[in-house]
Amino acid sequence: MTNGEARGLRARARGAGLRALGASGLPRLAAPFTRGAGAILMFHHVRPAAPSAFAPNRGLEITPEFLDETIRALREGGFDIISLDEAPDRIRHPAARPFAVLTFDDGYRDNLIHALPVLERRGAPFTIFVATGFAEGTARLWWIELEAAIRALSSVSFEGVELPCDTEARKTAAFLRIYWRLRAGSEERLLAEICALADRAGVDPRALTRDLCMDWDEIGALAANPLCTIGVHTLTHPRLAKLEAAAAQHEIEESQAIIETKLGRVARHLAYPVGDPTSAGPREFAMAAKLGFETAVTTRKGMIFPDHAGLMTALPRLSVNGDFQQRAFIDLLLTGAPFLLWNRGRRIAA
Ligand SMILES: [Zn+2]
Known part of the structure; x- marks a missing residue:
């Protein structure tokens, strides 16, 4: 497991x-x-629910009604x-x-x-x-960059392993694997690895921060x-x-x-x-x-x-x-x- x-x-x-x-x-x-x-x-976050099966950061948002x-x-x-x-x-x-x-x-x-x-x-x-x-x-909102990158990609390469991301379940599995591996390491490595993934996915970290x-x-x-x-x-x-x-x-x-x-x-x-x-x-x-x-x-x-x-x-x-x-x-x-x-x-x- x-x-x-x-x-x-x-x-x-x-x-x-x-x-x-x-x-x-x-x-x-x-x-x-x-x-x-x-x-x-x-x-x-407090905002209306946006239903999606791939929502690995969902724990961090509630609706205004629930507030x-x-x-x-x-x-x-x-x-x-x-x-x-x-x-x-x-x-x-x-x-x-x-x-x-x-x-x-x-x-x-x-x-x-x-x-x-x-x-x-x-x-x-x-x-x-x-x-x-x-x-x-x-x-950088790196945990949101990681989500956005995996949403956009159909597979990601991480630590020499190709992780398929062609279904929402596989995207969630890839997110959790990468997230917890990087959380265990240094701040520099975390930021560098997610920056590379975001770049490959065409995700602009600064635009995410300015939007949110x-x-x-x-x-x-x-x-x-x-x-x-x-x-x-x-x-x-x-x-x-x-x-x-x-x-x-x-x-x-x-x-x-x-x-x-x-x-x-x-x-x-x-x-x-x-x-x-x-x-x-x-x-x-x-x-x-x-x-x-x-x-x-x-x-x-x-x-x-x-x-x-x-x-x-x-x-x-x-x-x-x-x-x-x-x-x-x-x-x-x-x-x-x-x-x-x-x-x-x-x-x-x-
Ligand atoms: Zn915080």
Whole structure:
């Protein structure tokens, strides 16, 4: 079995496990103990569904209707939706009601077009983590380039092997194989290999970035909205842990300075690009703390507990996954019970 197939199986097993867990009714009973002080929700694209069997990045997008449903689930579940600026106080001094923070990574234009109307209608504060290179149209959305290249090609050559891409299932298999092989390696290799594939497929990386990401005028307009907080997401969106320390620090510091200059306000929150343990670890957590960030968020899964007050630059999030756009899943995740299982009983898993 390939890496990709194994991951697919694990994802399906996780879905089935969640359904069984939800049906048991136990999570609702356990919620007062497993929910903690609250949750920081993570979103990426918000846009109408575009049905396609080859959609390997589908986990990173939800519909505007499901964003609305998620906000309803939070409010009906007793969560206070607060800004990220208010979160440190609620972590240090939990209230009777849990809190929720809505965060959107990367700075996609669809956030402005499709998410903002929902957030405004619901009066829900939110944070957009902006990678400045995306706003400038220079940094690369390599996971979307890879998808676009494989969509366009009928076969791809990778590591000396010819991978057929003549059906949607084969395209998905090729994507998963290449994606996880490159994720295991260096940032340079990942960017170079995908650049070569994009080139062969006639995919223009910069055009993709300009099409999908907000420019500074759009970010400025969004930042003027009282519901909006703009956070830092580096210059070029690298996996920071793969870089030399000085380069990693430059990515964080310089992007913070650019945002503060462009928008005329302080940016005190950071999201680590990719954010898994191979992309951000103890070195980055210490770096963010030393640079004075009030919070920094990963993509580790979990609720927020009072003990996170000592780990304010290593906060986990609750990923709202496009593969699971069902109210029952959100209700279940918001009990916190699934995270306790996934983290093997540990409430704090940095
Ligand atoms: Zn990102």
